[in-house]
Amino acid sequence: MVIGECSTSTAPRFFPMSRLRKDAAGILVRRLSLPRRSWASSKVQSFRTLAVRASNPLPAAVASEASAKVIDGKYVSKLIRDEVAAEVSRMKEAIGVVPGLAVVLVGERKDSATYVRNKKKACESVGINSFEVHLPEDSKEEEVVKFISGFNDDPSVHGILVQLPLPSHMNEQSILNAVSIEKDVDGFHPLNIGRLAMRGREPLFVPCTPKGCIELLHRYGISIKGKRAVVIGRSNIVGMPAALLLQREDATISIVHSRTQNAEEITREADIIIAAVGQPNMVRGSWIKPGAVIIDVGINPVEDSKSSRGYKLVGDVCYEEACKVASAITPVPGGVGPMTIAMLLSNTLTSAKRVHNFQ
Numbered sequence: 033m034v035i036g037e038c039s040t041s042t043a044p045r046f047f048p049m050s051r052l053r054k055d056a057a058g059i060l061v062r063r064l065s066l067p068r069r070s071w072a073s074s075k076v077q078s079f080r081t082l083a084v085r086a087s088n089p090l091p092a093a094v095a096s097e098a099s100a101k102v103i104d105g106k107y108v109s110k111l112i113r114d115e116v117a118a119e120v121s122r123m124k125e126a127i128g129v130v131p132g133l134a135v136v137l138v139g140e141r142k143d144s145a146t147y148v149r150n151k152k153k154a155c156e157s158v159g160i161n162s163f164e165v166h167l168p169e170d171s172k173e174e175e176v177v178k179f180i181s182g183f184n185d186d187p188s189v190h191g192i193l194v195q196l197p198l199p200s201h202m203n204e205q206s207i208l209n210a211v212s213i214e215k216d217v218d219g220f221h222p223l224n225i226g227r228l229a230m231r232g233r234e235p236l237f238v239p240c241t242p243k244g245c246i247e248l249l250h251r252y253g254i255s256i257k258g259k260r261a262v263v264i265g266r267s268n269i270v271g272m273p274a275a276l277l278l279q280r281e282d283a284t285i286s287i288v289h290s291r292t293q294n295a296e297e298i299t300r301e302a303d304i305i306i307a308a309v310g311q312p313n314m315v316r317g318s319w320i321k322p323g324a325v326i327i328d329v330g331i332n333p334v335e336d337s338k339s340s341r342g343y344k345l346v347g348d349v350c351y352e353e354a355c356k357v358a359s360a361i362t363p364v365p366g367g368v369g370p371m372t373i374a375m376l377l378s379n380t381l382t383s384a385k386r387v388h389n390f391q
């Protein structure tokens with residue numbers, strides 16, 4: 033556990049997001065895009081307004097009063113889960129197929145066990161079948177691969193997720209390679225990542241957390257094309273695929289990592305920041321260009337005597353400072369985390385639809 037306070041000020045303020053307006057064909061609900069119109073008609077300031085103001089930064093005294101729009105991942109993830117649930121039942125009625133997700137957990141890490149439990153619950157809530165294998169910490173790599181192969185061959189399983197991190201004696205690469213590319217709902221298989229990196233190629237699945245980040249930008253009507261984006265962190269599961277995705281969306285990308293010399297300066301150039309570092313409150317207000325949009329992926333436990341758990345979760349971005357400078361920001365918790373789960377459900381549904389050729 034790390035202590036990482038950046039300010040003493042209070043918890044994030046949430047602005048209510050305007051409700052989606054359904055059109056006659058229900059298109060907006062199914063695609064769940066949040067049209068700018070709905071923002072403009074709501075009482076909160078639109079991103080565009082904020083962005084315009086940002087290009088003309090206000091004097092410090094006034095700017096310190098400003099507060100970024102909160103990008104509410106919990107709310108958007110609920111919309112997506114409802115949409116997945118509707119599609120799952122439509123498929124079940126039409127062709128009698130129920131999507132299935134298999135989760136492989138190795139070892140006794142408490143956080144991993146909690147994540148797996150949450151994923152199972154999320155599956156249940158949308159009608160996806162879930163299968164779980166829990167193997168002891170000292171299992172052999174071949175045993176894990178054996179279970180993966182079983183799921184590869186099982187037609188009732190459409191997605192396979194191997195919970196990371198694996199115990200240190202295991203070779204993560206060979207285990208992830210064992211997952212059939214058609215069932216790789218995490219999008220970690222090198223073939224899926226390779227296709228993500230190549231122009232004109234389409235991966236079967238895109239990694240859930242980066243996909244959730246982009247989905248939030250889309251659904252809040254935040255344009256990416258031509259923008260300068262900085263991704264802080266280059267891990268295989270978040271930073272690197274997030275940068276690839278942003279590039280596919282026509283942003284100009286910089287990637288900051290632990291060897292970067294002028295991280296603050298590079299970050300300050302960004303219109304869009306995705307922080308996936310695992311360092312509590314690392315990105316301070318002074319790192320942020322006024323009006324930038326911030327997607328904070330970090331989930332860091334820090335000591336908190338006021339919480340019954342003894343800790344609270346904070347992001348990689350110092351929220352209290354950032355929300356005074358940015359035009360929009362994801363909170364932690366309630367930002368990217370719930371979107372990761374929603375994307376996993378969505379990828380599992382996509383997989384089942386693809387294999388059964390169900391539109």
Ligand SMILES: NC(=O)C1=CN([C@@H]2O[C@H](COP(=O)(O)OP(=O)(O)OC[C@H]3O[C@@H](n4cnc5c(N)ncnc54)[C@H](OP(=O)(O)O)[C@@H]3O)[C@@H](O)[C@H]2O)C=CC1
Pocket residue numbers: 241264265266267268269270271288289290291292295308309310311329330331332368369370372
């Ligand atoms: N919300 C969600 O759904 C998810 C949240 N997370 C959270 O996101 C965070 C990152 O996760 P993950 O990508 O798996 O982490 P990793 O530890 O795998 O990667 C961290 C990355 O950050 C870089 N880094 C570390 N310290 C610094 C620093 N001081 N300055 C600049 N760069 C630095 C590392 O650089 P280098 O490559 O040089 O080592 C590395 O690329 C964690 O808090 C994790 O809990 C993760 C997955 C999902």
Ligand SMILES: Nc1nc(=O)c2c([nH]1)NC[C@@H]1CN(c3ccc(C(=O)N[C@@H](CCC(=O)O)C(=O)O)cc3)C=[N+]21
Pocket residue numbers: 147193194195196197218240241331345364365366367368369370372373
């Ligand atoms: N194969 C694999 N795929 C993953 O996608 C994967 C993984 N391994 N290993 C661990 C990381 C981490 N991760 C999170 C998912 C949801 C929340 C989440 O829902 N967080 C809540 C808070 C939950 C709480 O309060 O504890 C939130 O941010 O609001 C967080 C983190 C997926 N990961």
